[in-house]
Amino acid sequence: MSALSLYLIGPRGAGKTSVFDALVQTPEGPHFATKGGHRIGIVKVPDARLATLRDLFHPKKYIPAEVAFTDVAFPAHAGESNGFAALNAFLGEADAFAAVIQAYGDSDAEGKPLDPPGHLESLLLDLAMADLEKIERRIDKIRQEVQRGLKQGLPELAVLERCKEAIEAGKALRDVELSEEDRKRISSFCFLSQKPVLVIANTGDDDPTGGGAACTALREACEKAGLRMLSFCAPLEAEIAALPPEDQAGFLADYGLAEPARDRLIRAAYGTLDLISFFTVGEDEVRAWTLRKGSDAVTAAGKIHTDLARGFIRAETVPAEVLIEKKTHAACREAGLLRLEGKGYIVQDGDVIEIRANA
Numbered sequence: 520m521s522a523l524s525l526y527l528i529g530p531r532g533a534g535k536t537s538v539f540d541a542l543v544q545t546p547e548g549p550h551f552a553t554k555g556g557h558r559i560g561i562v563k564v565p566d567a568r569l570a571t572l573r574d575l576f577h578p579k580k581y582i583p584a585e586v587a588f589t590d591v592a593f594p595a596h597a598g599e600s601n602g603f604a605a606l607n608a609f610l611g612e613a614d615a616f617a618a619v620i621q622a623y624g625d626s627d628a629e630g631k632p633l634d635p636p637g638h639l640e641s642l643l644l645d646l647a648m649a650d651l652e653k654i655e656r657r658i659d660k661i662r663q664e665v666q667r668g669l670k671q672g673l674p675e676l677a678v679l680e681r682c683k684e685a686i687e688a689g690k691a692l693r694d695v696e697l698s699e700e701d702r703k704r705i706s707s708f709c710f711l712s713q714k715p716v717l718v719i720a721n722t723g724d725d726d727p728t729g730g731g732a733a734c735t736a737l738r739e740a741c742e743k744a745g746l747r748m749l750s751f752c753a754p755l756e757a758e759i760a761a762l763p764p765e766d767q768a769g770f771l772a773d774y775g776l777a778e779p780a781r782d783r784l785i786r787a788a789y790g791t792l793d794l795i796s797f798f799t800v801g802e803d804e805v806r807a808w809t810l811r812k813g814s815d816a817v818t819a820a821g822k823i824h825t826d827l828a829r830g831f832i833r834a835e836t837v838p839a840e841v842l843i844e845k846k847t848h849a850a851c852r853e854a855g856l857l858r859l860e861g862k863g864y865i866v867q868d869g870d871v872i873e874i875r876a877n878a
């Protein structure tokens with residue numbers, strides 16, 4: 520996996536761009552690029568363990584993991600699915616969505632009374648409707664083939680019909696239980712309602728920690744939908760992110776915030792997507808790698824290089840905290856804390872790993 524990519528989506532005027540600004544703001548100004556009207560900001564995943572390892576090893580290169588945020592530009596005349604159908608191929612590339620929902624003020628961008636749960640519901644519906652359109656088109660195509668005697672599409676047709684029923688019953692495809700085989704049969708569609716969704720409540724500066732009524736209502740709706748919610752006041756977070764680093768913690772604390780918005784969102788995304796980090800260290804580089812929880816040592820080796828997976832012998836493994844305490848691999852080995860793990864070892868968050876492999 521290269522950088523984890525999170526796409527900011529949401530109703531018109533919900534605060535997507537304001538949230539994006541808060542995420543990409545730095546004391547030197549905002550960092551982002553523009554592509555096809557969409558704004559993309561790549562940020563480093565903060566990890567205190569990795570920073571401490573850097574200070575121990577003084578590597579030539581220091582390479583934290585990265586997350587890419589995209590502020591999706593929805594077309595102005597979007598039609599029924601609010602642009603989701605038109606942007607389907609583009610949105611399909613996201614690893615997950617961050618759904619920005621307005622939770623400040625009394626009225627929404629269209630001047631209607633503020634209704635965060637309603638906004639979330641219609642956003643989720645837009646995602647599902649974009650999928651349904653694709654599913655119906657594909658079902659028609661397969662049925663035509665079957666009529667002409669081409670039967671190989673039948674297993675795919677069966678899965679798609681289940682998906683269609685689920686959406687028509689008001690479900691998201693992420694809530695449909697599929698076998699590994701069925702999952703593969705539909706993976707190329709990159710269905711939008713199959714992707715993990717994190718909800719961001721964009722609160723007012725009168726409610727920086729999200730305890731207000733609008734946020735509470737939205738939180739309840741998220742719990743019902745099985746979605747994780749974070750809240751932040753985007754303009755306030757952007758202001759704090761622009762301050763000199765040494766001043767930021769104090770301002771955050773003044774508003775009752777433990778961490779900047781960016782860090783909270785990244786942490787939540789890792790949790791929702793079941794991701795962990797492992798590290799490689801040395802004189803050349805100290806680096807973080809992103810891995811799905813439950814992956815084995817060979818998979819971790821393959822992240823670094825396919826040759827390392829192919830020639831895998833063992834993984835010399837020590838938790839970052841132990842290496843930080845003992846300072847060197849030699850000291851870890853002496854204390855019997857450097858483990859030799861085989862192919863099937865399930866990598867743990869924070870493992871420092873050195874792969875031994877046949878060249």
Ligand SMILES: Nc1nc2c(ncn2[C@@H]2O[C@H](COP(=O)(O)OP(=O)(O)OP(=O)(O)O)[C@@H](O)[C@H]2O)c(=O)[nH]1
Nearest residue numbers: 530531532533534535536537623722723752753754
């Ligand atoms: N008071 C207040 N205003 C906000 C907040 N967040 C956004 N706004 C304002 O709401 C308006 C819309 O915000 P944007 O961030 O542009 O919303 P958007 O979702 O990117 O909008 P589109 O891209 O046009 O769909 C802007 O005028 C913002 O200044 C907030 O937390 N508090």
Ligand SMILES: [Mg+2]
Nearest residue numbers: 535536537590
């Ligand atoms: Mg915008």
